Amino acid sequence: MDLKELNQIRETALAEASGAADAAALEAVRIKYLGRNGLLPEVMAQLKEVPNEKKPAFGKGANQLKQELGALIKERQGELASGTKKGEAFDSSLPGQWPALGSEHPISKVTARITEIFQTLGFTVADGPDVETVWNNFDALNTPADHPSRDEQDTFYLENGDLLRCHTSPVQVRYMEAHKPPVRIIAPGRCYRRDTPDATHSANFHQVEGLYVAENVSMADLKGTLSYFAKQFLGEDVKIRFRPHFFPFTEPSFEVDFFFEVGGKSRWIEILGAGMVDPEVFKKVGYDPDKVTGFAFGMGIERLAMIMYGIKDIRMLYENDVRFLSQF
Numbered sequence: 001m002d003l004k005e006l007n008q009i010r011e012t013a014l015a016e017a018s019g020a021a022d023a024a025a026l027e028a029v030r031i032k033y034l035g036r037n038g039l040l041p042e043v044m045a046q047l048k049e050v051p052n053e054k055k056p057a058f059g060k061g062a063n064q065l066k067q068e069l070g071a072l073i074k075e076r077q078g079e080l081a082s083g084t085k086k087g088e089a090f091d092s093s094l095p096g097q098w099p100a101l102g103s104e105h106p107i108s109k110v111t112a113r114i115t116e117i118f119q120t121l122g123f124t125v126a127d128g129p130d131v132e133t134v135w136n137n138f139d140a141l142n143t144p145a146d147h148p149s150r151d152e153q154d155t156f157y158l159e160n161g162d163l164l165r166c167h168t169s170p171v172q173v174r175y176m177e178a179h180k181p182p183v184r185i186i187a188p189g190r191c192y193r194r195d196t197p198d199a200t201h202s203a204n205f206h207q208v209e210g211l212y213v214a215e216n217v218s219m220a221d222l223k224g225t226l227s228y229f230a231k232q233f234l235g236e237d238v239k240i241r242f243r244p245h246f247f248p249f250t251e252p253s254f255e256v257d258f259f260f261e262v263g264g265k266s267r268w269i270e271i272l273g274a275g276m277v278d279p280e281v282f283k284k285v286g287y288d289p290d291k292v293t294g295f296a297f298g299m300g301i302e303r304l305a306m307i308m309y310g311i312k313d314i315r316m317l318y319e320n321d322v323r324f325l326s327q328f
């Protein structure tokens, strides 16, 4: 036997090992070559017949084959057990896997649109925490201690005496306490009330607050700003009307309705609360009510989203059902 023959054995042995279709066939190959009475021990036995000068090369080749074949058989055993072939687990012809993209939540969409419109009027976005002090949420907003909204039945109080804000109006207080007039802000955010959840109530919801304070800000500015907003938001045909109302922190106060088409029919729909900032609020935040005037407004986002998208139950906005959310 010479090196050439050894090479032939090597080629067939490796081909048989890589071609083995299952574990049994592979084991047969192993026994055929590496088994006690296999071909390789036989080759080794013939070593003594190889001429001396060729012995080292032949012996080396035989040993290499033994190791190579052993390693290949081991690898094939693994492949056959796992069902994937080494180097072939990646099929470049398969279409790529795209990460599932979420969709923008209707609340976020409506909030973004409102924000965008007021930004074109020079309003900047302000922010405040969900956990507020009683001062910011009520006292500074001129809301007397016996006001029904301060009742534990309506507001979530924390053990330390703070509360979960029941509207975004405390951002007005925070902002005015930290900035000199003029101020022109909107403040979108989450609010909390102790409402029993049903189709139109949720214990947490969202508002966008607006505040404009400067010298000589008037009711006309409030009306102009809100009607500009209404037209941008709902189209040129929208009409708005102010109904007298009461809020402790504005005087006079209004509820503002928009007249627009919903489900093929135009009707008046209450959209927001608004008014001229009460001089008492200016005093509490350190502004001089003889020097500045201002208007404020606050609107509920859920209601707007429900009207715009025809959502019948507010709870759908919080269930995070992708079949629902992916429609927006």
Ligand code: PHE
Residues within 6 Å of the ligand: 166, 167, 168, 169, 209, 210, 247, 250, 273, 274, 275, 296, 297, 298, 299
């Ligand atoms: N904070 C009021 C509410 O939650 C809305 C409002 C804001 C009214 C600003 C007037 C001025 O109902």
